[in-house]
Amino acid sequence: MSGSKSFFPTPKTLMGPGPSDVHPRVLSAIGRPTIGHLDPEFVVLMDEIKTLLRSTFRTENRLTLPLSAPGSAAMEAAFANLVEPDDKVIICVNGVFGGRMAENVVRMKGNLVTVEDDWGQAVSAEKLEAELRANPDTKLVGFVHAETSTGVKSDVETLCRIARDHGCISIVDAVTALGGVELETDGWNADVVYSGSQKCLSCPPGISLITFNDLAAEKIQSRNSSIQSWFLDMSLLMAYWEGEGARTYHHTAPVNSMYGLHESLLMLQEEGLENAWERHRVMHEMLAVGLEDLGFSYVVEKESDRLPQLNTVKLPDAIDEKKIRARLLEEYNLEIGAGLGPFAGKVWRIGLMGYSARKENIELCLGALKACI
Numbered sequence: 001m002s003g004s005k006s007f008f009p010t011p012k013t014l015m016g017p018g019p020s021d022v023h024p025r026v027l028s029a030i031g032r033p034t035i036g037h038l039d040p041e042f043v044v045l046m047d048e049i050k051t052l053l054r055s056t057f058r059t060e061n062r063l064t065l066p067l068s069a070p071g072s073a074a075m076e077a078a079f080a081n082l083v084e085p086d087d088k089v090i091i092c093v094n095g096v097f098g099g100r101m102a103e104n105v106v107r108m109k110g111n112l113v114t115v116e117d118d119w120g121q122a123v124s125a126e127k128l129e130a131e132l133r134a135n136p137d138t139k140l141v142g143f144v145h146a147e148t149s150t151g152v153k154s155d156v157e158t159l160c161r162i163a164r165d166h167g168c169i170s171i172v173d174a175v176t177a178l179g180g181v182e183l184e185t186d187g188w189n190a191d192v193v194y195s196g197s198q199k200c201l202s203c204p205p206g207i208s209l210i211t212f213n214d215l216a217a218e219k220i221q222s223r224n225s226s227i228q229s230w231f232l233d234m235s236l237l238m239a240y241w242e243g244e245g246a247r248t249y250h251h252t253a254p255v256n257s258m259y260g261l262h263e264s265l266l267m268l269q270e271e272g273l274e275n276a277w278e279r280h281r282v283m284h285e286m287l288a289v290g291l292e293d294l295g296f297s298y299v300v301e302k303e304s305d306r307l308p309q310l311n312t313v314k315l316p317d318a319i320d321e322k323k324i325r326a327r328l329l330e331e332y333n334l335e336i337g338a339g340l341g342p343f344a345g346k347v348w349r350i351g352l353m354g355y356s357a358r359k360e361n362i363e364l365c366l367g368a369l370k371a372c373i
Contacts (some may be wrong), residue, residue, distance in 0.1 A: 013356070
């Protein structure tokens with residue numbers, strides 16, 4: 001095309017619902033020399049990534065790996081591998097991403113039952129318990145740990161216990177949660193947990209992360225029907241990620257993106273998971289004070305249910321929110337997120353995820369909002 005030239009984006013401060021700011025160390029790692037996806041050196045890196053992922057998920061699960069696709073692929077992988085036609089599946093819906101879990105069940109021809117909670121409310125353990133008692137033949141239960149559309153955190157430990165008490169496999173969406181709030185896969189008896197690279201890991205989008213415990217792996221192995229997706233079939237993927245000796249070719253992994261993932265996981269281990277959780281909490285409290293001083297109120301009223309890494313605030317009726325967000329982007333190179341679904345035009349979603357959870361970002365955001373509203 002005539003006139004085309006290299007693309008150099010204007011640096012932005014990313015304080016929306018994702019992606020988050022990418023740490024310079026991660027960007028540097030991605031730029032290292034590309035090697036083959038079956039190269040012995042890359043195989044060593046693959047093993048290191050799995051070890052780091054187990055530590056980050058707080059699990060000993062053998063079946064723990066990254067997928068060469070964004071977080072939505074991990075969601076689909078969980079349901080594609082575990083749901084067989086006519087399996088009864090209960091999905092707890094309290095926002096957009098619980099709704100997407102439900103849609104996956106339908107597409108896999110499962111028998112869907114939903115537990116509905118208002119947007120901005122945590123998933124009700126009492127409602128889930130009642131629905132499981134009414135549906136004793138349920139095989140799987142799914143819910144979102146950190147609902148990105150509303151900024152609410154649900155009690156995954158309790159929900160997993162209820163699912164286990166009723167003989168069900170739990171599927172946990174931790175796309176926004178991982179690295180930002182406490183998550184104890186083994187300690188909470190979570191059977192399947194998935195996440196993405198672009199939130200609290202401060203890695204570019206394009207890689208998802210998933211872990212299955214032995215109970216979930218046994219269900220996959222005992223299926224009576226083939227897995228709908230070839231690309232997301234765990235038995236094929238593990239032959240590539242965990243084959244003894246020579247790995248079985250499955251797909252060409254995004255080698256340089258895996259460098260970045262490895263670096264981000266390494267940085268998280270260097271910081272310490274508990275320290276990262278605490279950093280997100282402290283930065284959230286700093287931002288919350290500033291937002292409330294500016295007259296904003298949180299969608300999630302109960303403070304203990306608020307996500308520190310995703311702050312969703314109500315907008316005054318007089319605000320032209322699209323115009324202000326455009327001004328923030330144009331004048332301050334600052335991105336914040338709009339509302340989704342019934343919250344469209346009514347809320348802002350301000351992210352403090354990973355490398356974005358820094359004092360200087362909060363000061364920029366509060367100063368820019370004060371100038372624009």
